Amino acid sequence: MSRIFVASLSAMLFLPAAAMAGDLRADANALFEPITPAAAAKVVKSNDLTPAKIELGKELFFDPRMSASQIISCNSCHNLSLGGVDAGSTSVGHGWQKGPRRAPTVLNAVFNVAQFWDGRAPDLKTQAKGPVQAGVEMNNTPANVEATLNSIPGYVAEFKKAFPNDAKPANFDNFALAIEAFEATLITPGSRFDKFLAGDEAALDATEKQGLRLFMDKGCVSCHGGVNVGGAGYFPFGVAQKPAAEVLPAADKGRAAVTKSAADDYVFRAAPLRNVALRAPYFHTGSVWTLEEAVSIMAADQLGVTLSGDETKAIVAFLGALTGEQPHVSYPVLPARTNGTPRPAQGLTSTTAAH
Amino acid sequence: MSRIFVASLSAMLFLPAAAMAGDLRADANALFEPITPAAAAKVVKSNDLTPAKIELGKELFFDPRMSASQIISCNSCHNLSLGGVDAGSTSVGHGWQKGPRRAPTVLNAVFNVAQFWDGRAPDLKTQAKGPVQAGVEMNNTPANVEATLNSIPGYVAEFKKAFPNDAKPANFDNFALAIEAFEATLITPGSRFDKFLAGDEAALDATEKQGLRLFMDKGCVSCHGGVNVGGAGYFPFGVAQKPAAEVLPAADKGRAAVTKSAADDYVFRAAPLRNVALRAPYFHTGSVWTLEEAVSIMAADQLGVTLSGDETKAIVAFLGALTGEQPHVSYPVLPARTNGTPRPAQGLTSTTAAH
Numbered sequence: 001m002s003r004i005f006v007a008s009l010s011a012m013l014f015l016p017a018a019a020m021a022g023d024l025r026a027d028a029n030a031l032f033e034p035i036t037p038a039a040a041a042k043v044v045k046s047n048d049l050t051p052a053k054i055e056l057g058k059e060l061f062f063d064p065r066m067s068a069s070q071i072i073s074c075n076s077c078h079n080l081s082l083g084g085v086d087a088g089s090t091s092v093g094h095g096w097q098k099g100p101r102r103a104p105t106v107l108n109a110v111f112n113v114a115q116f117w118d119g120r121a122p123d124l125k126t127q128a129k130g131p132v133q134a135g136v137e138m139n140n141t142p143a144n145v146e147a148t149l150n151s152i153p154g155y156v157a158e159f160k161k162a163f164p165n166d167a168k169p170a171n172f173d174n175f176a177l178a179i180e181a182f183e184a185t186l187i188t189p190g191s192r193f194d195k196f197l198a199g200d201e202a203a204l205d206a207t208e209k210q211g212l213r214l215f216m217d218k219g220c221v222s223c224h225g226g227v228n229v230g231g232a233g234y235f236p237f238g239v240a241q242k243p244a245a246e247v248l249p250a251a252d253k254g255r256a257a258v259t260k261s262a263a264d265d266y267v268f269r270a271a272p273l274r275n276v277a278l279r280a281p282y283f284h285t286g287s288v289w290t291l292e293e294a295v296s297i298m299a300a301d302q303l304g305v306t307l308s309g310d311e312t313k314a315i316v317a318f319l320g321a322l323t324g325e326q327p328h329v330s331y332p333v334l335p336a337r338t339n340g341t342p343r344p345a346q347g348l349t350s351t352t353a354a355h
Numbered sequence: 356m357s358r359i360f361v362a363s364l365s366a367m368l369f370l371p372a373a374a375m376a377g378d379l380r381a382d383a384n385a386l387f388e389p390i391t392p393a394a395a396a397k398v399v400k401s402n403d404l405t406p407a408k409i410e411l412g413k414e415l416f417f418d419p420r421m422s423a424s425q426i427i428s429c430n431s432c433h434n435l436s437l438g439g440v441d442a443g444s445t446s447v448g449h450g451w452q453k454g455p456r457r458a459p460t461v462l463n464a465v466f467n468v469a470q471f472w473d474g475r476a477p478d479l480k481t482q483a484k485g486p487v488q489a490g491v492e493m494n495n496t497p498a499n500v501e502a503t504l505n506s507i508p509g510y511v512a513e514f515k516k517a518f519p520n521d522a523k524p525a526n527f528d529n530f531a532l533a534i535e536a537f538e539a540t541l542i543t544p545g546s547r548f549d550k551f552l553a554g555d556e557a558a559l560d561a562t563e564k565q566g567l568r569l570f571m572d573k574g575c576v577s578c579h580g581g582v583n584v585g586g587a588g589y590f591p592f593g594v595a596q597k598p599a600a601e602v603l604p605a606a607d608k609g610r611a612a613v614t615k616s617a618a619d620d621y622v623f624r625a626a627p628l629r630n631v632a633l634r635a636p637y638f639h640t641g642s643v644w645t646l647e648e649a650v651s652i653m654a655a656d657q658l659g660v661t662l663s664g665d666e667t668k669a670i671v672a673f674l675g676a677l678t679g680e681q682p683h684v685s686y687p688v689l690p691a692r693t694n695g696t697p698r699p700a701q702g703l704t705s706t707t708a709a710h
Contacts, residue, residue: 059436062436063436064434064437064441064442065442069443069447070441070442070443071431071441071442071443071447076426079419080686080688081414081417081418081686081687081688081689082419082689083691086419086425086426087419087420087425087426087692087699088424088425088426088699088701089699092424092426092701095451096450096451096701096702098701277691278691280692280694281698289694289698290694292694326688328685328686328688329685329686330683330684330685330686331435331436331683331684331685331686332436333435333436333681333683334436334437336438336632336633337442337635339635339644339645339647343636343644344442344443344444346443346447346451346453347451
């Protein structure tokens, strides 16, 4: 069992009582933190967030030519117009293969303790290398990414600008660093909840305040606290009772595959809940399509609590107040391919008859 | 044989001689037109291009939820970061099906005589309804598009604003009108060729000027003239000799499928050549990956001319000067789905084991 989990479990034992006693805003400020750009920049390690690197990272994030098929980009599954996720349940990748887990949001991901549902990547630059190579996602290789980048003079020049001290800057490591730099800018400050935390009592209505109180008192906050309202630790799914098989399939044991420890069977990183109202369907399986149902499942299976209809409604209303200002991104114009650029490998060689 | 084709054929008979005699810029101005926003607005019929409609159209253009799978948007194949096309040969759509033709660029498409390679849609609003419903592309239905739009309050409000006189504005016809309005803004003025046409003699270098002269004298301009350097008429592919089967497959007879006339066998709308350097691979089959090869094929198969290496190089250089200022688009934040929004239909119900 991870240290963070143990720490959070002990927090779970005394926090609800403490929270019940005090002032709502003071209690909330003790358990959550507002989102600020400065906070995002502070958590990125060993990566200078220069404007040149951020701009390059944006281009790479949106460039479908980073996949073997050349039609799937980071943004295909972490869509910035849709809260940083895709619209399906689990993601569809190369060859229309359906992946085993839902794409986690890229928004505010910089604040998570680690990346992926099982935390197998310690940071965004490590994460960025995963989907590019996964056969079920972008199905590419580092060598082919580098060949593509180096075949495009526009990219070669931008890598040189972003990594001025490197002899051969258009490489896979720098690809990942640039994407991390861009992703560290994808934060959503200014939610009504942040305004409330900062002192604007009117930023939440009565139902939302009731929901916030319930969220703290019922124990949700034990896993879903801090700056990202989650994302900070690992917890077993099914503490009070085992979720339905479609929500928690037996085959996916979560973090146990990373730690190789049976104690981590069905342990996942707690979902960060900022902008959660934009991100149906829910859970790592993307099997639950409404926040109402997701909240009920969490209450029953994690806390052993049956919420009334009004309580569920209030918590859902509070979660809606976690929607922040979405990043405003200018859509990049990508540097053009050349005759030397590797061609797409889509696993399809002949055209079909259909028009 | 269409009227436009006959008219263009007669033009082909006397234009090269006339062009050879005169001043390069004067000759070019007689055969081409610069791109301007005013020109774009003028060609759109029965559709007021209001800011509200354009903004709505942009959202719809980028929204993958307009497809049955909810992962394919207009922009998936008409990618504004890649010259308005995708990076493959022919496009990949629903279920990873490969379509029979390459996606034509959406940039400057408003200037084309009609839409699709075979001209089967008279305008952009008609075109916009096609791929949404094509089984091999977005695989959706008008009813499901309307159900989706009306389930999302943000869209309902925006349709009301864009179509203030309609009782039920979030419908499929208005969906198409809004997309047409946005697409009419996707033009690329300011190319070096436009600057040359406007009087800046230094905008083209010596090789590019030689290429322009060859482009006019060899007869390329007979099909590729006007504001879009093509796109204005229909022509048989293989006038001088039959192209290779991978370039012109026997099964796709082009415009004949639209007109039901054998005279239109292997007739296609001439490709508009603005920004062509950004848009490899070439032809409706997307089977040719370099401009050099595409130019050689066109010369040999359409004009019965064998170009020298230098001539090909000069024409390719001229074509590079047709790249204009790409549209600067802010990536939209799309209105969130609700519990009532139809769910994606991806034709996949179970997850695979791969991670």
